[in-house]
Amino acid sequence: MVLPVRPPYDLCRTVQCGQAFGWRTDNTGVTGVFAARRVRLAQTAGGILVEGLSDERDLVRLRHYLGLDEPLEAVESELMRDRVLRRILPHTSGIALLRQNPWECLVSFIISAFNNIPKIELSLDRLTRQFGDGVAEGVWSFPEPARLAGARLKELHRCALGYRAPYVRQVARLMASGRVDLSAIGQMPFHEARHALQALPGVGEKVADCVLLFAYRRGEAFPVDVWVKRAVERWYFHGRRVTARQIQEFARSQFGPLAGYAQQHLFYYIRERGNGGTRERAPARTRARPQSGRRLPR
DNA sequence: ATTCAGGTGCGAG
DNA sequence: CTCGCACCTGAA
Numbered sequence: 001m002v003l004p005v006r007p008p009y010d011l012c013r014t015v016q017c018g019q020a021f022g023w024r025t026d027n028t029g030v031t032g033v034f035a036a037r038r039v040r041l042a043q044t045a046g047g048i049l050v051e052g053l054s055d056e057r058d059l060v061r062l063r064h065y066l067g068l069d070e071p072l073e074a075v076e077s078e079l080m081r082d083r084v085l086r087r088i089l090p091h092t093s094g095i096a097l098l099r100q101n102p103w104e105c106l107v108s109f110i111i112s113a114f115n116n117i118p119k120i121e122l123s124l125d126r127l128t129r130q131f132g133d134g135v136a137e138g139v140w141s142f143p144e145p146a147r148l149a150g151a152r153l154k155e156l157h158r159c160a161l162g163y164r165a166p167y168v169r170q171v172a173r174l175m176a177s178g179r180v181d182l183s184a185i186g187q188m189p190f191h192e193a194r195h196a197l198q199a200l201p202g203v204g205e206k207v208a209d210c211v212l213l214f215a216y217r218r219g220e221a222f223p224v225d226v227w228v229k230r231a232v233e234r235w236y237f238h239g240r241r242v243t244a245r246q247i248q249e250f251a252r253s254q255f256g257p258l259a260g261y262a263q264q265h266l267f268y269y270i271r272e273r274g275n276g277g278t279r280e281r282a283p284a285r286t287r288a289r290p291q292s293g294r295r296l297p298r
Numbered sequence: 299a300t301t302c303a304g305g306t307g308c309g310a311g
Numbered sequence: 312c313t314c315g316c317a318c319c320t321g322a323a
Binding site: 225 | 303304305
């Protein structure tokens with residue numbers, strides 16, 4: 001089965017740019033679990049080749065999840081008006097925003113706090129095997145809130161969650177008891193939803209923004225992690241240290257509803273380049289100035 | 299052995 | 312309200 005795509009959509013970049021932890025890539029494509037199936041995806045000239053999914057409804061869901069209908073060309077042409085992104089985009093073009101399951105996304109990013117990517121993947125994998133339902137040979141669904149709510153802390157610690165274990169269980173209990181409703185949060189206005197998410201244990205500004213962006217697809221969200229902070233300081237603030245608050249304000253005024261896309265390109269680029277931690281210059285040879293770039297329209 | 303990693307919750311000024 | 316600090320734990 002093939003799902004049609006329009007350029008500049010890039011499957012590998014989309015699933016590798018850090019918004020989801022469940023996909024594994026190799027030479028031939030990406031594999032992961034979707035709709036309780038082990039699926040394999042590969043991007044070809046004709047579109048996204050899908051193996052492992054037969055139900056038409058699941059294919060529609062996959063299409064939706066992958067963001068295949070986004071007007072990426074228009075988005076990127078807007079982003080090209082920014083002096084920094086104009087240099088970066090040739091290396092990052094095609095990143096789409098996924099529409100992940102909010103619960104899985106929330107747990108994933110609670111676990112991501114002060115952690116590293118291999119261990120985040122390890123924890124999520126163990127969590128899924130320990131508490132998810134075996135839906136096929138070697139395939140587990142992501143555990144439901146009720147399942148994690150009833151877990152022993154000791155069991156959770158076996159997933160190498162460390163000090164995040166109680167956060168995960170507390171959040172699971174809030175969901176399982178109905179005290180918090182993620183779909184209701186998804187209906188709220190941006191700042192209200194953000195506030196509701198931040199009220200959860202283990203969820204601060206950054207994790208809340210990740211859920212808003214990667215699950216609810218709120219384009220205004222601009223998650224500021226250490227990498228994005230570094231990128232923005234280096235390329236938009238002449239290398240000066242600024243607070244996360246200042247970065248948020250900058251992103252909102254500079255990118256408006258496309259802030260989330262901008263974040264993805266900055267994040268992907270500074271990490272892809274490797275040693276983003278050192279004093280490497282701006283992409284290519286121009287140095288961006290905060291005031292000189294034209295603002296993107298709201 | 300020591301260090302580092304996609305933040306958050308706390309207490310103190 | 313801003314600022315500094317501790318923090319589970321696997322991997323290099």
